[in-house]
Amino acid sequence: MSSDSVSNPVASVPDASTRICAVYGFPVRHSASPAMQNAGIAALGLNWLYLACETPPQHLPVALDGAAAMRFVGVNLTVPHKTLALDCVDYIDPEAQRLGAINTVRFETLDSVSGDWVGLGQLERWPEDDSPVRARGFNTDGFGLMKALEEELNWTPTGQTAVLIGVGGAGRAAGLTLAKEGLKRLYIVNRTEEKARDLAESIRLEFPLVETAIGYPEPGNQVDLVLNATSLGLKAGDPMPWDASALKPEQTRLAFDMIYRPAETLFLKSMKAAGVKTANGVGMLLWQGVKALEIWTGQPVPVEPMRTALLKNVYGS
Numbered sequence: 001m002s003s004d005s006v007s008n009p010v011a012s013v014p015d016a017s018t019r020i021c022a023v024y025g026f027p028v029r030h031s032a033s034p035a036m037q038n039a040g041i042a043a044l045g046l047n048w049l050y051l052a053c054e055t056p057p058q059h060l061p062v063a064l065d066g067a068a069a070m071r072f073v074g075v076n077l078t079v080p081h082k083t084l085a086l087d088c089v090d091y092i093d094p095e096a097q098r099l100g101a102i103n104t105v106r107f108e109t110l111d112s113v114s115g116d117w118v119g120l121g122q123l124e125r126w127p128e129d130d131s132p133v134r135a136r137g138f139n140t141d142g143f144g145l146m147k148a149l150e151e152e153l154n155w156t157p158t159g160q161t162a163v164l165i166g167v168g169g170a171g172r173a174a175g176l177t178l179a180k181e182g183l184k185r186l187y188i189v190n191r192t193e194e195k196a197r198d199l200a201e202s203i204r205l206e207f208p209l210v211e212t213a214i215g216y217p218e219p220g221n222q223v224d225l226v227l228n229a230t231s232l233g234l235k236a237g238d239p240m241p242w243d244a245s246a247l248k249p250e251q252t253r254l255a256f257d258m259i260y261r262p263a264e265t266l267f268l269k270s271m272k273a274a275g276v277k278t279a280n281g282v283g284m285l286l287w288q289g290v291k292a293l294e295i296w297t298g299q300p301v302p303v304e305p306m307r308t309a310l311l312k313n314v315y316g317s
Contacts, residue, residue, distance in 0.1 A: 014049050015047070018047050018048065019049070019121065020049055020073065021049075021073040021076075021121075022050060022053045022075045023052050023053070023075065023077070024055040024075050024076070024081055025054070025077070025080075027234075028053065028054045029052070029054065030234065032261065032313040033076060033078075034051060034052050035309045036289050036306045038309070039305045039308070039310075040289070041293070043306075044301065048073060055081070057081060060081050064088050064089070067135075068134070068135055073119070074104065074105050074120075074295070076103060076104055076288075077104070082102055082173075083100065083168065083172075086100070088135070089102065090136065093137060093139070099139045099141065099142060099173040099177070100172050100173070100202075101169035103138070103139055103141055103169070103292075104137070104288075104295055105135050106119045106120075106295055106296055107133055108120065108136055109123070110131065119298060120133070122296075138292075138295055139173055140288045140295075141173035142174070142176070142180075144291065145173075145174055147287040148286075148287060149225075153254050157182055157183040158182035160184055160224040161183070161222075161224050162187070162224060162225040163187040163216065163226045164186060164187070164189065164227050165226070165229060167229070170229050171199075174227060175199050176202065179203045179210040183210055184210070184211065185210070185211040186200075186210060187216060187217050188200055188212060188213070189242065193214060199212075200212040200213075215246075217247065220251070221251065222252070222253075223251060225253075225255070226242070226254070226255045227256045228241045228257040228258060228267050233262070233265030233266060234259055234261075238266070240266055240270070244270070249270060249274030249275075249276050252271075254277050255267070255271035255272075255277070256278070256281075259281050260314055263314055264278075265280070268280060282310060282311070290303055
């Protein structure tokens with residue numbers, strides 16, 4: 001392979017052959033993705049560097065265009081970019097199209113031999129200056145969520161009931177994924193009821209056997225899982241993401257918060273205090289990241305180095 005090969009060892013200091021990937025978000029300074037992804041990159045022996053780039057939403061189109069122009073390998077997208085990115089990429093993977101959100105972008109070029117589009121991170125050499133480069137959007141949210149729920153809460157959706165709070169990019173993907181995995185009934189809670197109804201209609205059309213309801217379950221009705229997919233809890237002083245008078249902790253046995261920093265949000269603290277088994281979003285982030293790195297490299301990724309680096313970054317040990 002050439003000196004630009006994807007199998008080069010990681011340089012202690014980036015050099016002229018180092019390839020770049022990143023996470024775009026606003027805010028993004030809380031992100032643990034660089035620690036996790038750079039550990040995976042090191043384990044694979046790649047001369048790559050993963051960065052966090054604070055990107056205001058109005059600048060997302062030009063930021064993606066710039067990454068393509070500079071031959072980035074790819075980017076991850078977090079709040080508030082997941083749905084905005086649908087209008088900013090050249091091609092959308094079918095799963096991302098179905099879920100209505102993008103959290104991973106791979107930059108691709110045409111292979112001179114096969115004529116197929118191939119990820120820049122899978123090339124032995126950088127593409128020529130005049131080679132076409134396109135942005136392809138993927139969604140790894142659903143995959144990450146299912147892995148985390150199974151690993152950390154020993155829970156699978158088949159025949160179960162759940163309350164979903166928030167239907168932004170990650171929340172919508174969560175609702176559709178739970179429905180696909182055989183959920184019996186989903187209660188959808190969102191600040192804007194129209195978006196909740198839109199998700200319910202999408203589920204009804206694609207998964208007609210899944211029952212949906214807008215709002216909280218009736219008082220006393222038990223559910224199996226309450227899932228927070230809002231960003232409330234990221235900042236100190238954020239209000240609770242749910243109405244505790246409408247849904248009491250005693251009405252559920254499991255609670256999951258997609259937020260991982262702080263490691264225990266006010267939502268999770270209140271649930272834990274009531275004896276509910278809880279998990280934060282660190283496991284979901286891990287498996288999202290594993291899948292993204294596989295998408296960029298085209299090869300299996302060692303999970304444990306990424307897990308170790310992520311847990312150390314989030315929990316400090």
